[in-house]
Amino acid sequence: MMKFKKFKTAAAAGLMAAVMCMGTVVSAAEExxxxxxxxxxxxxxxxxxxxxxxxxxxxxxxxxxxxxxxxxxxxxxxxxxxxxxxxxxxxxxxxxxxxxxxxxxxxxxxxxxxxxxxxxxxxxxxxxxxxxxxxxxxxxxxxxxxxxxxxxxxxxxxxxxxxxxxxxxxxxxxxxxKTTSLTVAKHTEGALADKTKAFTFKVTFTKPATYDGSTFVSGNDTYTFGQEYTFTLADGGQKVFSNLPAGTRYVVTEVGAADGYAPSVTVVENGTQTVTNKTAADADSLATAETGKTNLAGEGTNTVTFTNTYKDVPITGIIMNNLPFVILILAAAAGLVGYLVIRRKVAR
Missing domain, CATH: 2.60.40.3050 (Immunoglobulin-like)
Structure with a gap:
């Protein structure tokens, strides 16, 4: 009986020591x-x-x-x-x-x-x-x-x-x-181009990874990253997005219309011209970046310039302002011819 008690006591002491050792190991491992x-x-x-x-x-x-x-x-x-x-x-x-x-x-x-x-x-x-x-x-x-x-x-x-x-x-x-700005400008060319015609554009912004907010404020307008916004511009007009977080990415698209105006675009990203006179057919939309890609608005200059050229069509059926004078000249010529014919007959 005494031996069993001694064994039990020793076993309990051993178990306690083992638990204490295990606790020490775990504590050290957790730090x-x-x-x-x-x-x-x-x-x-x-x-x-x-x-x-x-x-x-x-x-x-x-x-x-x-x-x-x-x-x-x-x-x-x-x-x-x-x-x-x-x-x-x-x-x-x-x-x-x-x-x-x-x-x-x-x-x-x-x-x-x-x-x-x-x-x-x-x-x-x-x-x-x-x-x-x-x-x-x-x-x-x-x-x-x-x-x-x-x-x-x-x-x-x-x-x-x-x-x-x-x-x-x-x-x-x-x-x-840093903050920066993006300027979108519009020009039209062609002798018969309508300088008052408004063209439709869409823009979407993607925020930089370092920016914690979901929006930015430009003037009186608040823009949410990831949303698409629409605006219009006529010849000589421009849209400026100010207070833009530098590092923002964007895509601007001119909406296509079968109106006889062929669009082209030039893009300057962070002071470097990256797109030069990219073109599209007059009925097609034209974006500043290829599908799935975006443009950068860095701390430097960021501009997008769309130029639409009106296709001049040869004009027929012209009515001249000097038509009365032409008629008089033709009448005079006809009279002269008639006079010469009559004179020849008399001479015979």
Whole structure:
């Protein structure tokens, strides 16, 4: 009986130890590292196509929470007009942010990492800063030779009501946005072209990936991305879409009509002429882009110019304004011929 009790006690103790060990393993596995013994800051600068990367410096600060936590100097990431954007993002990193630190002893050192908000108006655009706050914990261990080494680094982003969300990276995301305009102009050519004739157009806008809204306001009008809008223009007229988020894509189509006017279009996208005198038959619609494609409204000049040429038809059955004079001349000629004929008969 005593042996059974001892076995039962030992088994219970073993089970408890196993559960405790399993709990420790799970807890460690649930806390992501960023990464083991090293950490870096990732900067994602979101910029729509058609916008030049601005010259700007982003600054990150580190505040140690323990009195003996080593001071970590502020880190910076610099951007210039020469930087490029891939899929709407220009990414950079600050590597090994704790490489300069000399820790006084083994233990856990906690830092609050933030981005410093700077100028929001930069190079005629607007910069949005990331207000995220990260709590970074540095685990320092004793080494076999009596020294110290960083064992691992973890990060958590501050959430609502003081909560922490574990993160696999220390990442700050910023945006740079600009507004632009698109001008659609109309011209007609031909000696008999009706300069007062109105032509019908349709336009659809697709918002850039970096734009959070679903609409934009141009003058007194509000436009929703993805919807089709109709407007008309006569010779010399133009339609200007202002306050357009740079990076917006669009398609403008002149609605076809069998009216004798052959349309053509020229398109300038972000300062570069991309379509030159694209034509269609007078009864066919003419779009600024091929089916399934769109045009770009970048930070530069964006214009669409439609020119319709009226086909002059040879005119028959002309009634001249000097017809009375012609009749008099013909009558005089007839009289002269008659006089000559009579005179010849008399002479015989």
């Amino acid at each position: 992501p590292t960023v990464p083991t013994a090293k950490a870096e800051i990732q900067k994602d600068f979101q910029i729509a196509e058609g916008i030049t990367v601005p010259g700007i410096t982003f600054t990150f600060t580190f505040a140690g929470l323990e009195a003996d936590a080593p001071v970590i100097s502020a880190k910076t990431v610099d951007y210039s007009n020469a930087d490029t954007v891939t899929s709407g993002i220009s990414s950079k990193t600050v590597a090994e942010i704790f490489s300069e630190a000399t820790f006084p002893h083994a233990g856990v050192y906690t830092y609050t990492v933030k981005e410093t908000a700077g100028e929001t108006s930069v190079e005629n655009g607007t910069v949005t800063y990331d207000g995220s706050v990260y709590t970074v914990r540095v685990y320092v261990k004793n080494t076999e030779n009596g020294g110290l080494a960083i064992d691992q680094i973890t990060a958590a982003k501050s959430g609502a009501a003081g909560t922490e969300e574990k993160q696999d990276a220390i990442k700050f995301v910023n945006k740079f946005e």
